[in-house]
Amino acid sequence: MGYPRRxxxxxxxxxxxxxxxxxxxxxxxxxxxxxxxxxxxxxxRGRFGNFNARYASYYLRAQETMRIMFPGVESCEDxxxxxxxxxxxxxxxxxxxxxxxxFLEKLYREHVGEDILIIGHGRWIILFQRIMDGYSIDRxxxxxxxxxxxxxxxxxxxxxxxxxxxxxxCLGSVIPWxxxx
Numbered sequence: 277m278g279y280p281r282r283x284x285x286x287x288x289x290x291x292x293x294x295x296x297x298x299x300x301x302x303x304x305x306x307x308x309x310x311x312x313x314x315x316x317x318x319x320x321r322g323r324f325g326n327f328n329a330r331y332a333s334y335y336l337r338a339q340e341t342m343r344i345m346f347p348g349v350e351s352c353e354d355x356x357x358x359x360x361x362x363x364x365x366x367x368x369x370x371x372x373x374x375x376x377x378x379f380l381e382k383l384y385r386e387h388v389g390e391d392i393l394i395i396g397h398g399r400w401i402i403l404f405q406r407i408m409d410g411y412s413i414d415r416x417x418x419x420x421x422x423x424x425x426x427x428x429x430x431x432x433x434x435x436x437x438x439x440x441x442x443x444x445x446c447l448g449s450v451i452p453w454x455x456x457x
Contacts, residue, residue, distance in 0.1 A: 277381075278388035279435040279442055284324065285394045285401055286345070289313040289428040291337035300361060301335040309337070310344060312428035312453045317345025319452035320393070320430065328390035331379075333357040338395045341428065346393075354379065359397035364420040369403075369413055376404050389435075398425040408433065409446055426451050 290309030294300055305313065330351035332342040335358060342351050356375035362368060383392060396404075399420055406416045419425075429451045433444040 277384040279444055280383050280387045280390050280392045281435050282324070282391045283383065283394065283433040283444060284320065284327070284392070285396060285404060285431045285433075286316060286320070286341065287398050287401055287425050287427055287429055288333070288335070288337040288341040288395055289316070289344070300359065303335075303337055305337055305340045305344075308457060309341075309427065311457045313341045313344035315453035315456055316428040316430060319450070320345060324391060326391075327393040329387055330393045330395075331357060332395035333359070333397060333400075335359060335397070338397070342395045345395075351393075351395075357394065357396045357400060360399040360403070364399055364402065364413075364417050366413055366417075369416075372399075373403055373407060376400065376407055380407070398423065401425045401431060405431070405446065408444060425449075426454075428453055 289312040290306045291303040292306055294303060330342060330346060330349065331354045332338045332351050334353040334355060338357070339353070356379040360372050364372065402416050402419045402425060405411070429449055431449045432447045434447055435442055436445040438445065
């Protein structure tokens with residue numbers, strides 16, 4: 277096992293608000309979300325070119341974001357990328373992080389040295405960062421309460437040598453559409 281060369285995680289673009297009785301996974305993008313996805317997709321293609329593999333949650337808003345950002349390019353749906361709908365808490369954290377650990381194992385096993393794109397959801401991204409960067413549960417809860425992951429923002433990890441060993445290191449987050457719509 278090894279590490280991908282690069283993992284870029286994008287939160288889905290802005291979706292219609294959830295109405296009483298709506299099924300969360302079927303919310304489509306708004307017109308603004310469509311523009312966010314177009315701009316972020318253009319930025320990703322210009323900065324990184326093509327990705328060896330693209331994964332997205334099966335939620336409609338994640339699928340639409342992927343199709344707009346990379347039209348005509350095949351991507352894989354993965355149920356481990358779905359939204360954590362109940363919020364991040366001390367009680368549910370172990371179960372919430374299991375799918376992320378499982379997905380990371382897949383990346384380490386199947387995508388050594390490759391560039392990977394993931395389209396996911398805010399809470400999933402917060403917990404991914406918690407696992408990778410080792411910050412506290414309380415910080416994850418605070419980030420969740422502050423809605424700390426912007427729609428159509430890109431979080432970038434790259435394989436780097438740290439103290440003699442390779443690992444994925446966070447290079448930061450970018451909001452390509454900020455100030456443009």
